[in-house]
Amino acid sequence: MSRKEHETAASRGKALIHIARGAIAQALGEAYPSVPQDEWLSEWGATFVTLTQAGELRGCIGSLQAHRPLAEDVHQNALAAAFRDPRFAPLCRHELGMTECEVSLLSAAERMKFSGEHDALSQLRPGVDGVIFEYGPYRSTFLPQVWEQLPHPRHFMAHLKRKAGLHDGFWAEEVQLSRYTVNKWREADFPKANH
Structure with missing residues (x-):
């Protein structure tokens, strides 16, 4: 990545973080300046918004496929992560200052081809791949950041299956x-960017 591309990516990242933080702050009754609506923000994109407090997860909701403009996707996912993640109580106003936002912009998902679980595990790239698991009505995903907690592909996959509602050792054709x-x-x- 050239320096110019890096600077562009950084400025876009800053804008997306600003949108996420602003959506949550305004929902909690805090004044927060809006971000200028640049053209790229109206392009469709798929994002996840992750909230943490002292390094611990506090909410994470997102879109696996682009289905609305990028600015709206970040805004809606930030609100969902703060107030509608079923694993957590809705965020309270007094928590806002101790909550950090992270925004992930997803590439298009690519279907994997494999002959079985062992083959699938051997193809995974720890630290690089986000993975979507699907089996009938069961579905789950982990962002690439989850590799930091689960660096071994077998453990990563076991937790992904558990998140989908299946047992660790489950596999089917x-x-x-x-x-x-x-x-x-x-x-x-x-x-x-912190206020």
């Missing part, structure tokens, strides 16, 4: 896997 990559930005990358 009908299992489908897709992978994607992300560009991600955290508020800590932009110290001045």
